Amino acid sequence: MKKKFVIGSRESALAVVQSRMVLAYLKEHCPELEPELLTMKTTGDKILDRRLDQIGGKGLFVKELDRALGEKRSDLSVHSLKDLPMEVPEELPVVYYSKREDPRDVLVLPEGRKTPDLSLPIGTSSLRRILQLQEIYPGARFESVRGNLQTRLRKLDEGQYGAIILAAAGMKRMGYEDRISRYFSIDEVIPSAGQGILALQGRKGEDYTFLEGFSDREAFYAAAAERAFVRWLDGGCSSPIAAHAQISGDILELWGLYYEEETRTCRKGRKTGPVCQAAAIGIELARELSEAGEKDCVAEEHSAAAGQVRENGGGRNRTGEEKDR
Numbered sequence: 001m002k003k004k005f006v007i008g009s010r011e012s013a014l015a016v017v018q019s020r021m022v023l024a025y026l027k028e029h030c031p032e033l034e035p036e037l038l039t040m041k042t043t044g045d046k047i048l049d050r051r052l053d054q055i056g057g058k059g060l061f062v063k064e065l066d067r068a069l070g071e072k073r074s075d076l077s078v079h080s081l082k083d084l085p086m087e088v089p090e091e092l093p094v095v096y097y098s099k100r101e102d103p104r105d106v107l108v109l110p111e112g113r114k115t116p117d118l119s120l121p122i123g124t125s126s127l128r129r130i131l132q133l134q135e136i137y138p139g140a141r142f143e144s145v146r147g148n149l150q151t152r153l154r155k156l157d158e159g160q161y162g163a164i165i166l167a168a169a170g171m172k173r174m175g176y177e178d179r180i181s182r183y184f185s186i187d188e189v190i191p192s193a194g195q196g197i198l199a200l201q202g203r204k205g206e207d208y209t210f211l212e213g214f215s216d217r218e219a220f221y222a223a224a225a226e227r228a229f230v231r232w233l234d235g236g237c238s239s240p241i242a243a244h245a246q247i248s249g250d251i252l253e254l255w256g257l258y259y260e261e262e263t264r265t266c267r268k269g270r271k272t273g274p275v276c277q278a279a280a281i282g283i284e285l286a287r288e289l290s291e292a293g294e295k296d297c298v299a300e301e302h303s304a305a306a307g308q309v310r311e312n313g314g315g316r317n318r319t320g321e322e323k324d325r
């Protein structure tokens with residue numbers, strides 16, 4: 001008799017495609033298991049008209065999945081790592097990280113267009129994206145767009161936005177790659193920590209080694225560095241932070257962005273070190289950027305610091321912003 005193995009997933013099309021990747025792996029490599037999906041609507045999926053930081057942040061997307069896993073109605077949760085809160089319950093640890101899909105952010109245009117109409121707003125709900133895109137599209141207006149990928153694409157095609165910004169990973173996994181009109185390099189738009197990586201979350205003490213082949217060494221180290229960076233800076237608040245690590249051989253290179261609400265200053269930095277020091281590199285870069293901040297604050301009393309976020313972006317568009325969703 002095959003043993004049932006239930007994979008818990010959000011019910012959005014992207015979440016299901018991602019969970020099916022794990023399901024397909026199990027079907028191919030673990031003939032003794034009978035994998036199936038258990039999809040659920042999370043609180044975050046139901047509330048679409050408010051900013052995430054007003055309704056409770058990332059945790060809203062995982063609570064239902066955590067409960068199912070804890071109550072053994074499922075055996076594994078599959079998450080986009082970037083949507084997973086920094087702290088997961090001790091009894092429900094991340095057991096593996098998938099190989100990373102394209103981590104870049106991309107520009108998507110209304111169907112049939114070749115260039116963005118910048119008299120219309122650019123759709124994104126992420127202050128991290130807005131901060132960096134202001135440099136690329138000076139003078140552009142930004143407006144929140146929430147909902148799942150299909151909903152966002154529909155709103156774009158209906159003419160509400162000149163363009164929208166999305167993660168390449170979701171577009172590629174959904175088979176929408178041909179709608180991508182521009183890829184932003186890692187230097188242009190530093191991605192959200194974990195973007196493109198799937199996190200497999202299990203129950204503490206259980207054996208998941210049959211999934212080892214699905215996991216990826218580079219993603220593991222990148223996740224460690226990126227999440228250490230965010231954890232050190234965030235401390236539960238909702239300021240925009242970006243972190244992306246690349247690994248070549250035994251060297252890890254980490255890009256970080258930190259925005260200080262108080263002084264409205266955006267700082268980017270980069271740090272390199274041995275992969276085995278992944279988390280320490282994240283903490284060091286976080287510390288460097290926030291300490292640079294203390295100096296900037298003083299300087300700013302005398303002159304508007306370079307790199308400061310322009311008033312028209314950081315200010316006017318505040319309503320309707322949340323972190324990446």
Ligand SMILES: NCc1[nH]cc(CCC(=O)O)c1CC(=O)O
Binds near residue numbers: 080170194
């Ligand atoms: N915020 C929603 C979300 N969560 C994960 C992805 C894409 C897949 C990934 O980054 O792993 C997306 C869509 C997007 O930001 O465009």
